[in-house]
Amino acid sequence: MTSGAPYENEPVYQNAVKQLKEAAALLGLPDDVVEVLRHPERVLQVKIPVRLDNGKIAVFIGWRSQHNSALGPYKGGIRYHPNVTIGEVVTLSMWMTWKNALAGIPYGGGKGGIKVDPKKLSPRELEELSRKYFAAIADIVGEDIDIPAPDVYTNPQIMAWFFDEYSKIKRYPAWGVVTAKPPIIGGLRPREVSTGYGTALVAREAAKLALGGFEGKTVAIQGFGNCGRYAALYSVKWGAKVVAVSDSKGGIYDPNGLDVEKLFEVKDKTGSVINYPGAKRITNEELLELDVDILMPAALENVITEKNAPNIKAKIISECANGPTTPEADHILHQKGVIVIPDILANAGGVMMSWIEWSHNRMGCWLTDEEALDRLDKKMTHNFHEVYNEWQKKYSDHPMRAAAYAIAVDRVVRAMKLRGWI
Numbered sequence: 001m002t003s004g005a006p007y008e009n010e011p012v013y014q015n016a017v018k019q020l021k022e023a024a025a026l027l028g029l030p031d032d033v034v035e036v037l038r039h040p041e042r043v044l045q046v047k048i049p050v051r052l053d054n055g056k057i058a059v060f061i062g063w064r065s066q067h068n069s070a071l072g073p074y075k076g077g078i079r080y081h082p083n084v085t086i087g088e089v090v091t092l093s094m095w096m097t098w099k100n101a102l103a104g105i106p107y108g109g110g111k112g113g114i115k116v117d118p119k120k121l122s123p124r125e126l127e128e129l130s131r132k133y134f135a136a137i138a139d140i141v142g143e144d145i146d147i148p149a150p151d152v153y154t155n156p157q158i159m160a161w162f163f164d165e166y167s168k169i170k171r172y173p174a175w176g177v178v179t180a181k182p183p184i185i186g187g188l189r190p191r192e193v194s195t196g197y198g199t200a201l202v203a204r205e206a207a208k209l210a211l212g213g214f215e216g217k218t219v220a221i222q223g224f225g226n227c228g229r230y231a232a233l234y235s236v237k238w239g240a241k242v243v244a245v246s247d248s249k250g251g252i253y254d255p256n257g258l259d260v261e262k263l264f265e266v267k268d269k270t271g272s273v274i275n276y277p278g279a280k281r282i283t284n285e286e287l288l289e290l291d292v293d294i295l296m297p298a299a300l301e302n303v304i305t306e307k308n309a310p311n312i313k314a315k316i317i318s319e320c321a322n323g324p325t326t327p328e329a330d331h332i333l334h335q336k337g338v339i340v341i342p343d344i345l346a347n348a349g350g351v352m353m354s355w356i357e358w359s360h361n362r363m364g365c366w367l368t369d370e371e372a373l374d375r376l377d378k379k380m381t382h383n384f385h386e387v388y389n390e391w392q393k394k395y396s397d398h399p400m401r402a403a404a405y406a407i408a409v410d411r412v413v414r415a416m417k418l419r420g421w422i
């Protein structure tokens with residue numbers, strides 16, 4: 001029976017519910033508990049009228065979804081993208097609940113989004129949009145309530161505007177209300193690299209177990225935003241060879257390996273990796289099917305589906321993006337023997353570093369960059385092996401995601417039981 005909730009018919013949400021139901025079946029959870037878990041606790045929709053530079057007013061719609069708070073305040077990013085929908089935001093908030101539970105950090109799950117193409121706005125328009133959005137959701141966020149961070153097409157500058165707007169409304173400097181702030185106003189420098197660092201780290205650990213090592217292994221990365229670019233950097237640092245990368249304009253391939261520092265330069269100067277000289281041009285779809293050892297989808301949802309999964313040649317997939325693999329594709333890849341390190345494990349480095357930042361904001365003290373990165377490294381390595389071992393021990397007939405979900409959902413359910421919610 002449908003509940004009539006506006007996100008319910010969106011395919012991205014339905015995929016998330018499928019994943020939840022698979023975990024529930026493994027854990028033997030009754031249907032009523034699944035029903036409780038599949039809905040967010042609260043979703044706020046806001047109108048954001050922005051005075052454009054040409055004098056006209058444009059109205060944008062934004063959301064903040066608070067999925068579950070059994071383990072702590074809601075935590076998760078805010079994305080700006082022309083295709084954002086309520087269903088996507090709700091789904092992403094549910095994935096944050098599992099990600100934070102699996103990470104072992106004291107947070108529930110939340111996510112926000114505005115349906116906007118930020119590339120079409122001037123810096124002043126972007127600032128007005130950001131400040132008005134945060135003012136509109138100010139009543140439901142807070143250091144102990146809901147703590148946003150960046151996601152697709154949002155960045156530390158936008159976090160600085162959020163922090164400032166909220167601090168003005170509340171009339172005190174609310175350091176802990178957002179994370180991934182610029183370092184001068186309460187951020188931690190390694191937050192910038194942390195998501196990609198974690199994705200490369202778990203790929204490295206998996207390669208040690210399944211491919212006899214990470215060194216010399218070939219890597220293809222779809223997406224060259226915050227996660228993709230640092231996943232590339234650390235893959236190379238730890239001895240692998242990045243042979244293909246892409247962004248929304250297309251991809252490039254060089255079997256001899258790409259120069260990652262040069263890629264950063266080309267991307268920052270020209271706006272796209274496709275302007276990197278001397279590599280073969282490929283499409284985003286072709287990149288996914290390249291003959292490489294390791295694939296890192298680092299863009300958007302649903303790019304690996306039942307259509308292209310049979311053609312994927314990588315032996316390890318480390319999910320930098322949220323939700324890049326559909327449940328059907330996950331099973332096809334598992335049958336083929338591909339290890340898919342699920343997003344809620346592989347891209348948790350960002351939110352883990354957010355937690356380190358937030359806890360230090362609350363204490364009024366600072367870690368050095370080395371200490372922060374060292375903590376992340378130890379925690380990510382530990383979490384990867386915890387999930388991998390549980391998978392091998394109990395759930396090896398299923399994709400690795402099943403083990404990650406079973407651990408995460410079980411933690412949330414236990415907290416809800418203890419609190420008397422179910």
Ligand code: GLU
Pocket residue numbers: 075076077078099147148149150151152179180322347348350351352354
């Ligand atoms: N948006 C990121 C994610 O999907 C980071 C969230 C955070 O740091 O709160 O995990």
